[in-house]
Amino acid sequence: MAFAACGSIVGALGLAYLTAIGLIGGDRDPIATFRSADFGDYHGTVPLFLLKIWFCVRDLFLADWISWPVFLWFAGTLWFVHGRRNRNNRPAGNSSRVGQAKHRKSAPMVKKVSQKELPVAAVSNLILTGALFALFSALLSPQPVWAAQYVDLRYYVAALPLLLAMKGLFAEWVCRYSKLAGGAVVAVLLLTSAGTYPFNPIMPHSGERILGFHLFQFIGEIHRPYRDAFRTVSDYLLEHAERDDLVYVTNTFDSEALTVRVGHLVLFCGLLDDDSLLPRATVETLRTSLYVGECIPDWIVVSGRVSNEYREQVSSLYDLVAQPDVYHYPTQRPSIFWHSFTPLPMQDGIAIFRKKAEIGGRYP
Numbered sequence: 001m002a003f004a005a006c007g008s009i010v011g012a013l014g015l016a017y018l019t020a021i022g023l024i025g026g027d028r029d030p031i032a033t034f035r036s037a038d039f040g041d042y043h044g045t046v047p048l049f050l051l052k053i054w055f056c057v058r059d060l061f062l063a064d065w066i067s068w069p070v071f072l073w074f075a076g077t078l079w080f081v082h083g084r085r086n087r088n089n090r091p092a093g094n095s096s097r098v099g100q101a102k103h104r105k106s107a108p109m110v111k112k113v114s115q116k117e118l119p120v121a122a123v124s125n126l127i128l129t130g131a132l133f134a135l136f137s138a139l140l141s142p143q144p145v146w147a148a149q150y151v152d153l154r155y156y157v158a159a160l161p162l163l164l165a166m167k168g169l170f171a172e173w174v175c176r177y178s179k180l181a182g183g184a185v186v187a188v189l190l191l192t193s194a195g196t197y198p199f200n201p202i203m204p205h206s207g208e209r210i211l212g213f214h215l216f217q218f219i220g221e222i223h224r225p226y227r228d229a230f231r232t233v234s235d236y237l238l239e240h241a242e243r244d245d246l247v248y249v250t251n252t253f254d255s256e257a258l259t260v261r262v263g264h265l266v267l268f269c270g271l272l273d274d275d276s277l278l279p280r281a282t283v284e285t286l287r288t289s290l291y292v293g294e295c296i297p298d299w300i301v302v303s304g305r306v307s308n309e310y311r312e313q314v315s316s317l318y319d320l321v322a323q324p325d326v327y328h329y330p331t332q333r334p335s336i337f338w339h340s341f342t343p344l345p346m347q348d349g350i351a352i353f354r355k356k357a358e359i360g361g362r363y364p
Contacts, residue, residue: 067195130162305348
């Protein structure tokens with residue numbers, strides 16, 4: 001227990017140090033935009049970093065990563081264990097032999113109850129480590145939580161195994177009193193997201209509700225995967241692009257994901273500008289095409305609706321070569337809020353432009 005507590009404290013101090021770096025990082029501050037953003041009705045009501053923590057913690061409960069009934073049971077049990085321990089450690093006093101005798105008589109019962117409560121007390125520091133990881137990840141993550149309905153839970157995925165211990169402990173506690181009830185609890189916690197009830201938010205893209213039998217949907221999706229935007233674009237580039245072709249993607253996060261699949265074949269360009277939060281001296285040592293406006297890409301990938309103005313702007317240099325019948329946003333993300341278990345109909349899908357053959361060179 002002492003070792004686990006020390007580990008939690010050391011981990012918390014290390015994460016606190018990283019958080020401090022993020023908060024005072026100046027131009028390289030990952031939450032600089034967050035601090036200066038307009039929160040509308042929230043603006044000026046609470047410190048923004050507290051608001052960010054609130055959004056992140058709220059969504060851990062809404063996504064059933066932490067079931068709020070199980071959390072209340074765990075917190076109550078832990079409070080009871082520590083309260084009982086503190087009461088039992090108080091000196092009985094020398095003035096009352098009757099009190100000492102009662103204490104000795106009740107000692108076996110106290111020990112018996114403590115043994116039942118031992119699993120909760122034993123892993124409390126482990127779960128605390130997971131909670132601290134989620135807390136400091138919320139501070140360090142660069143995501144603009146004000147820009148969307150929910151946050152991206154992928155930042156906290158390392159905390160999930162630690163936080164899931166609460167559900168396992170709850171199932172073990174119920175099994176002590178009834179094997180049948182314990183089995184039912186395991187089935188409910190494993191196969192459903194009932195831990196969010198009565199809260200039942202909507203997944204923005206698919207329109208499905210969080211409450212449901214999503215484990216079966218995940219299994220079905222893995223057994224019969226469907227093509228999303230990333231898979232479609234990467235397959236097209238792998239088939240038609242040539243070695244070291246320059247590819248410009250309008251959404252930076254799309255280019256980062258595509259790099260994993262086709263980065264061995266093509267070079268992504270136009271990723272940096274004068275406001276990029278990187279040391280200028282270091283960036284200048286990189287290839288020129290990384291900067292916006294410093295090259296003529298061989299390919300342009302546009303996610304979402306392509307305006308007529310944009311078409312006219314690039315028509316002299318590029319041909320529209322493909323418009324895959326696929327939803328423009330990645331639908332197989334790890335966060336359940338942004339996940340879709342079935343293909344979504346095309347809505348302002350993907351547009352792929354290729355530089356005309358008569359346009360030579362790569363640099364203006």
